[in-house]
Amino acid sequence: MRQHTITIDTGKCIGCGLCKQDCPADNIEITNAKALVRKQDCLMCGHCVAVCPKAAVSISGFDEPPEEFAKQTILSPKELLAAIKTRRSIRRFKQEDIPDEVIRQIIEAGRFTPSAVNAQDVSYLVLKDGREKAEKMAVGLFRRLLPVASLFSKEARDRRDIAIDDHFFFKKAPAAIVIVSKTKVNGALAAANMALMAEANGLGVLYSGLFTIAVNVSGKLRRTLGLGRKQKAVTTLVLGYPDINYRRTAQRESANVRCQH
Ligand SMILES: Cc1cc2nc3c(=O)[nH]c(=O)nc-3n(C[C@H](O)[C@H](O)[C@H](O)COP(=O)(O)O)c2cc1C
Ligand code: SF4
Ligand code: SF4
Incomplete structure (x- = not known):
């Protein structure tokens, strides 16, 4: 800082x-x-x-002055909850580019997300043209690693029969943003706000935990992405305009809530 x-x-x-x-x-x-x-x-x-x-x-020392506002913007609770409930992980995307202005707005949502002790220790790696090379490396890695990992891990065994096609991670989406932070919670909070901002722009979002694993286990992939040895990916947002419509919510388990009075 x-x-x-x-x-x-x-x-x-x-x-x-x-x-x-x-x-x-x-x-x-x-x-x-x-x-x-x-x-x-x-x-x-x-x-x-x-x-x-x-x-x-x-x-002093910031690139921007504070922005004046008359009162805090409060989102409509009904609309916000509807947006959260009707959101789905999107795995089918239109072949339509995302304007740079929209990407900037999504990153702005990350930048203004709170961080523990105001560390602001989250950075953003935007993959557009570079995503194909990165995906190819991650696909190669998973094809090699999954059979070995399934010997040791139930999670990997459960996924053993999944076909790792050439678009396994990014689903032909036009962009992805890798969220990097040494503090997981700071990166995850930024990601959640960024996903909401992406959706407010009509984009679909897929959190790619699997690409994030690939980034964190492969030094070669990290070097290709220009990430240092100690930099950890917290999550990856795969972004694009959805090529699918959902008509109803997916059911969820009841909330596990305990109140102590
Ligand atoms: C942190 C995180 C990582 C995820 N990683 C992947 C992934 O690598 N590949 C994938 O297809 N879906 C991934 N998902 C999507 C989940 O499978 C999905 O959120 C869940 O099945 C519920 O579906 P919904 O998001 O449509 O409500 C991920 C979700 C989260 C929150
Ligand atoms: S908040 Fe009040 S006390 Fe503090 S600098 Fe402003 S005018 Fe002065
Ligand atoms: S901790 Fe925050 S409110 Fe207090 S002096 Fe520093 S910047 Fe101002």
Whole structure:
């Protein structure tokens, strides 16, 4: 992460204390009716910037200024739940390219996803033209490994008879995004938001756990993708416009919920 410095414009600050109350690290004090930042190695979460009624707080070192908004956008619960329930894993895609602007928007959804201790340790590898070579390598790997793995693993044994065709991982989709992070939960949360954003753009999504395994076990594939030895793929989103319509939800098991009062 880059170096960032928090500055309070004392000319603008009215000493209201909102930033102090909202700082999760107790890093702000009010002295002589002005806010004062205690140290510069805090979470850099930006709550102080976001909450100030006078735009008196700024943090340097970012490529963009904060965006002003009048109130938080709240999605319609009914629509959101319907979108979640009617979503399916898509494995049939139209041969239609995804505009770069849409890919950028999907990554933006990942970028603004929260991360533990605000680590922002998630990166994105977009596979468009390069996906065929990567898929070919992953297919070769799986054809070689599956018979061996099935000697040791029940999961692999269960999949032993699955035909690994040339489009086994990406299903002829026009793009995929490998989500890379050393913190699984941060990568997974980003992926979920990115999938929602993709679907809001009319795209279908397939999480490819199998391509993710291929990336993580094959140094050769990782090198081809330009990933370092220590970089771990958390998941892979296969993306394209769906060439299939679903008419009803798929049933799910009841939620396993316990309430302690
Ligand atoms: C983390 C994750 C990894 C997955 N990996 C694969 C995969 O490699 N190949 C595949 O065909 N489906 C994969 N799936 C799709 C699941 O099989 C699918 O979500 C599940 O069967 C439920 O179907 P639905 O997504 O249509 O509701 C994956 C799903 C998740 C959440
Ligand atoms: S929220 Fe803004 S105006 Fe209020 S004390 Fe903090 S810096 Fe000053
Ligand atoms: S960036 Fe976050 S942790 Fe740091 S002073 Fe502002 S509110 Fe507190």
